[in-house]
Amino acid sequence: MTALVIPYPARSAAETARALRTDVSNGLSGAEVSERLARDGPNTLAKAAPASALKILLHQFQSLMVALLIAAGGVALALGERVEAGAILVVILLNAAIGFVTEWKAAAALDGLRKQAVSLARVVRDGRDHQVETADLVAGDVVLLSEGDRVHADGRVVEQARLQVDEAALTGESLPVAKSADPVLDTGAALGDRTSMVHRSTAVTAGRGRFIVTATGPRTEIGRIGTLIAGVAAHGTPLEAKLAELSRALLVIVLALCLVIILVGWLRGNALLYMVEVGISLAVAAVPEGLLAVTTMTLAIGMQRMARMNALVRRLPAVESLGSTTVICTDKTGTLTRNEMTVRAYDVAAGRYEVTGAGYAAAGEFTRDGNAVDIGHDEPLGLALRIGALCNDARVDRSGEVATALGDPTEAALIVAAEKAELELADLARAYPRIAEIPFDSDTKLMVTVHATPEGTHVAYVKGAPAEVLKASVLVLGAGGTASSSQTDRARIEAANEALGSSALRVLGLAHRVLPDGFVEADLTRDLTFVGLVGSTDPLRDGVKATIATCRAAGIRTVMITGDQEATAAEIARQLDLDVGPDGTAFKTVHSRDLAGLDDAGWLAVVADAAVFARVSPEHKLRIVDALQRRGNVVAMTGDGVNDAPALRKADIGIAMGIRGTEVAKDAADMVITDDDFATIVGAVEQGRVIVSNILRFIHYLFSCNLAEIVTMFAAVMIGWPMPLGVMQILWLNLVTDIFPAMALALEPSDPDVMARPPRDPEQPLMTPAFAWLIVWQGLLLAGCTLAAFAVGMEWYGVGEEGLRHAVTIAFMTLAMTQVVHAFSARSRRRSAFTANLFTNAWLWGATAACIGLQLAAVYVPLLRQVLHTVPLTMADWGVVGLGALTPFVVIELVKFGQAWVRPAG
Structure with missing residues (x-):
């Protein structure tokens, strides 16, 4: 085995840097390397910290509704209404506290996912090995790498022995890349083709080596992507924008009503101070104090539900964005696939054998034409399995709950395939001990190991690119034994290779040679006997096809964005039915070369009918998301790699993978899927839709109830009646x-058909004309019944001080009970309250009981009677209250019943 040589054995970091300026080249001139080293400093790429407590707290007060409440409280305080001002302050603080606690917990929970950060690196300084903080690495440091290490900076490989690096997090490629000390002189080489360079945040899957740091911090490839992330402005969610728009409209209405009522009342001869007090009461009635609190609670509850489903939301308002999502842009590696290579087929002399099972679990069987086969009676297949297992440097770690690959995932898959045939690697290694090897070389595309056999001879086992293995073979192991390789044999093998490749399998050729005595290295790669082909794949995640079908039924388009090859990506899309739209429209696969030079119109056109984007760069992902957004879509972007991070930040909601996801991806995302399961997104989308529906439910309830209060007060003043409410x-x-029933509506369970409906139009305002009319006529109905009850009270008890207090109590109780009963009608705009869902929301029944109990306390507890200026009611009074409360409910349900004749309930 080749010994590693330390290129700069006794130099300091500064001396190494000076040597590097002339000795290291990767398509850069000496001057360019010098400039890069001179301007590059210590590693400053730091993970984004969670929002500070002060920042979260301040965020809770950045609301138009809160500003209105503060203003109303200030006026009330100026008028000596300290109790009212204190109550408003309590509401503000309660809302801020709820938002602060939930967002702070979300940020704290995310910290628990930060498991992939590497804090220490092994470096050679002053001729000795040291462990240093990753942040202390500087350009010119010599860093040692071994299997399983994370790469801590960008650097030039100077020594290597079978060094392979998993760059999936950076390039999207699922297979490890073999690294070389030979410079790549092509200055335009793609990131994945820079085989003489290693990059920060990638992982060593095999071999060992040394590299000299050429870039740290923002100068690394990750740092460059971080610059792209920083350039993407933060944005609010659709709900935030629509609530802000609704708040502005409400502010205008409130101010107009207050001015009108003050002016009209003053012109009618009322005292100005009295009318100012009336205006304040109308302002308090018009501002739905419960809106912010219940909105925050709805989002927090949705976040908690998602967390139980393994979806952790980093930013509270982002919970609802999935409810309006129209497009999900997803990476392939580790998201749609498991990032675990699995052997699917062997093609040997007797034909093609299929292999069942997935991942690194040794569970599966070999079949041919659908029938199980006995491996012990098939020598060619047994030999192919033995070659794959022994010409191999990986191993499978089963010490944890889940088996993992240590080394090349493809080699690990070959070991697992042998285990499925009951061939144990330890037994094979004892029977065929390795005595020599030729590591895989990217030029020859072959790996060779030499083993002693139980018969006392030596055999070379070879695996590699099928074309290269076939080229080195002069014999073929056929059904009748070993024979010379004919044109027919070669044509059959080439056809089998093409068939396996077209099935999105990575294909390796397998061969062997019984070595002569006194063999030399050249004997290991000539006069081989071709044994067969093995095809492996990165399997799809369980249930991902059903997940995508569910999204399609919900009107959500799925677009795969990957760094993989076009043919592989297209085949994965075909397997998942990504290339077919809900109406049968065929979507296409787009290669990155087709994106070069596109203008804005070209980008808008290409994203319209593409199901797959292959071999894309981080810049491409940004442009794809941007173009989809400019076409009016609400875009969710899933990913786990650093190369996904800019698009995660740009998307309306970024969804990062929690287990395999990089820190950069998690920090850029709005939500983290803690189990890395794409199917979890289905539940998150459903919860997002439920949240939007529940927000609309309590807006319906709050606004209709508050409108009833406004109309009640406004109508009484315009008629010339006394104030019906204090x-x-x-x-x-x-x-x-308002708050208790509205909070209960926020806990309304999911409708059965919530994922069978199209997404809510992202351009549609929360308050559509139809929705506004619904609120208006129902608010007028509630106000009409309250005014009627007040009129009865004045008729029965007169308008003297005591009589008016009795009448006001009747109106107060009527409006309160009307609102409580109205919550049941507000559960659905069209579906009758008298359905099987009547008892599915236990929280609503609890809120109803609480409200009734508090209203009874308001008229029967002396302290509350004093504060609220109420009196105990008689049985006749309660009859008026009950009739007034039930009348709106009956009318609304009759209207729903009539609508059911012309359109389905929903």
Whole structure:
């Protein structure tokens, strides 16, 4: 085995850097290398820290609704209404506390996922090995690598022995890349083709080596991608934008109503101070104090539900974005696939054998034409399995709960295939001990190991690129034994290779040679006997095809964006039905070369009918997401690699993988799938839709109830009646009957057909004309019943001080009970309350009981009677209250019943 040579055995980091300026080249001139080293400093690429507590807290106060509440509280305080001002302050602090705690917990939980950061590196300084903090690496350091290490910086490989690096996190390629000390002189070489360079955040899967650091921090490839991320501006979610728009409209309405009522009342001869107080009460009634609290709670509850489903949301308002998602852009490696190579087929003399099972679990069987086969009676297949297992430097680690590959995933898959045939690697190694080897070479594309046999001879086992193995073979192991390789044999092998390759399998050729006595190295790669082919694949995740079908039924388009080859990506898309739209439209596969030089119009056109983008760069991903967004889509982007991070930040919601995902990807994402299961996204999308529906439910409830309060007060003033509600009674209604039922509506379970409906139009405002009309007529109905009850109270008890207090209590209780009952109607705009779902929301029944209990306390507890200015009610009074509360419910349900005749319930 070749010994490693330390190229700079006794030099300091500074001396090494000076040597590097003339000795290292990767397509750069000496001057360019010098400039790069001179300007590059210590590694400054740091993971994004969670939002600080102060930042989260301040975020909770950045709301138009909160500003209105503060203003209303200030006016109330100026008028001496300290109790009212204090109550408003409590609501503000409660809302801020809820948002702070939930977002802080989300940020803290995300810290638990930061498991892939490497803090120490082995370097050679002053001729000795040292362990240093990764952040302390500088350009010119000599860093040692061994199997399983993370690469800590970008650098030039100077020595290597079978060094292979998994660059999937950076390039999207699922197979490890063999590294070489030979310079790559092509200055335009793609990142994946720079075989003489290693890059930060990649992982060593096999071999060992040394490299000299050429870049740290922002000068690394990850740092360059980080610059792209920093250039993508943060954005709000669709719900945030729509609530802000709704808040602005509400502010205009509130100010207009207050000015009108103050002006009209003053012109009618009322005292100005009295009318100012009336205006304040209308402002308090118009501002739905419960909106922010319930919105925050709805999002927090949705976040908790998603967390139980292994979807961790980093930013609270981002929970709802999935509900409006129209396109999911997903990486392939590790997202749609398991990132675990699995042998699927062997093609040997007797024909093609299929191999069942997936991943690194030794569970599966060999079949031919659908029938199980006995491996012990098939010598060619047994020989192929033995070659694959012994011409191999990987191993499978089963010490944990899940088996993992140590080394090349393809080689690990060959070991697992042998285990499925009950061939144990340890037994094979004892029977055929390795005595020599030729490591895999990217030029010859072959790997050779030499073994002693039980018969006392020596045999060379060879695996590699099928064309190269076939070229070195003069014999073929056929059904009748070994024979000279004929043109017919070669044509059959080439056809089998093409057939396996077209099935998206990575194909290796297998061969052997019984060596002569006194063999030399040249004997190991000539006069071989071709044994067969083995095809392996990175298997699809369990259930991913069904997940994509569910998304399609929900009107969500899935687009695969990968760094893989076009043919492989297209085949994966075919297997997943990604290339077919819901209406049968054929989507196409686009190679990165087709994206070169596209203008804005070209990008808009290409994303319209593409199912797959292959061999793309991080810049391409950004442009794809941007073009989809400019076509009016709400885009979710899933990914796990550093190369996904800019697109994750750009997307409306970025979804990172928690186990295999890099720190950069997690920090750029809005949500982390902690089990790396693409199917988890289905549940997240459903919860996103449920959240949007529940937000609309409590907006419907809050706005119709608050409109009823406004109309009740406004109509009474315009008619010339006394005020039917006191200011504290209005605030009580907003705090009690608004918040509790609205919070219960936020816990409404999912509708059975929630994933059978198309996404909500991202351009559609929350308050559509139809929705606004629904709120208006139902609010007027509630107000009408309240005013009628108030009129009855004035008729029964008069308008003197005590009589008016009795009438106001009747109106207060009528409006409160009307709102409580109205919550059941607000569960659905079209579906009747009297369905099988009537008892599915236990929280709503609990909120109803709580509201009734508090309303009874408001008229029967002396302290509350004093604060709210109420009186105990008689049985006749309760009859008026009950009739007023039930009338709107009956009318609304009759309207739903009529609508059911012309359109389906929903």
